[in-house]
Amino acid sequence: RxxxxxxxxxxxxxxxxxxxxxxxxxxxxxxxxxxxxxxxxxxxxxxxxxxxxxxxxxxxxxxxxxxxxxxxxxxxxxxxxxxxxxxxxxxxxxxxxxxxxxxxxxxxxxxxxxxxxxKPGLADSPAAKKGAKIISIEDIRWGRRDIKTVQLLYPSMGKMMAKAAGCDDAWLIEDGHVTEGTSNNAYFVKDGKIVTRPLSTDILHGITRKAVLRMAAEAQMEVEERLFTIDEAKEADEAFTTSASAFVMPVVEIDGVQLGDGTPGPIAKRLREIYLDESRKAAI
Ligand code: PMP
Structure with missing residues (x-):
């Protein structure tokens, strides 16, 4: 290289x-x-x-x-x-x-x-077709997660905890609410409405989050930015994460609870398609 x-x-x-x-x-x-x-x-x-x-x-x-x-x-x-x-x-x-x-x-x-x-095959990823299994763990990171620093030891430990549990990733919980994933922003969908935590110093302001929320609005999808609990996500119809390296990643299991039929949900799949399509067109 x-x-x-x-x-x-x-x-x-x-x-x-x-x-x-x-x-x-x-x-x-x-x-x-x-x-x-x-x-x-x-x-x-x-x-x-x-x-x-x-x-x-x-x-x-x-x-x-x-x-x-x-x-x-x-x-x-x-x-x-x-x-x-x-x-x-x-x-x-x-x-x-x-x-x-x-x-x-x-x-x-x-x-x-x-x-x-x-990363050949980054867009046409088998992992995205299967969907991710996640665990929830406590968020013990510092208070300025909006700054993209290289302090990645705890996110790294979180991914190891997920791996040890036979899962793919972890979502982080602070004061009873989901902040974000170890390296992605977190969402669930209930009755057609997409819910995600609002921007603050508690989470990274994802570049993919911004693009996906804009595309969701353009596709007439309903979006609500508010605090949410892991139990709400477990009872959701579907869930997903966003990040620059994995785009829109469907989530099919949270803390051992299967979401829907255990396969990627229709809104996550559609957002992934729209995101990849529009991003390719706008790429420079
Ligand atoms: N949250 C955290 C903690 C992250 O590390 C990342 C990815 N770096 C994201 C969210 C997603 O941000 P982006 O869409 O800009 O990759």
């Missing part, structure tokens, strides 16, 4: 970042994951805008302009011959060559790293 580090395109084995980098020592870093379909970027604009917001919230410098970012994404897709896959982007606060809790001076150069992941 050819990867990008601080202005250079290099073979992955030659790419280097300092051991003092605050991304490595303190998870002082933000990231984005953009999907590639037909060799084109899905919703690059949305990811670029959210990256800027994450950087601003952490008073971290922008490593380059949006146009440069787009060029890097495109060049990596081309160099690595990606037809379906992902582009991972990470920006860290860098380092001034030592470990310190205090931020280094504002003129410290941020570190920027990008790499691709080739």
């Amino acid at each position: 050819t990867v990008y580090v601080n202005g250079e395109y290099l073979p992955e084995t030659e790419a280097k970042v300092s051991i003092f980098d605050r991304g490595f020592l303190m998870a002082d870093a933000v990231y984005e994951v953009t999907s590639v379909l037909d060799g084109k970027l899905i919703d690059f604009e949305g990811h670029a805008v959210r990256l800027k917001r994450s950087l601003d919230e952490l008073q971290m410098a922008e490593p380059c302009t949006k146009d440069e970012l787009l060029e890097i994404h495109r060049k990596l897709v081309e160099l690595n011959d990606i037809n379906e896959g992902l582009v991972y982007l990470q920006v860290t606060r860098g380092s001034d060559g030592d470990r310190d809790f205090v931020f280094p001076s504002a003129d410290t150069k941020p570190t920027i790293v990008l790499f691709t992941q080739n």
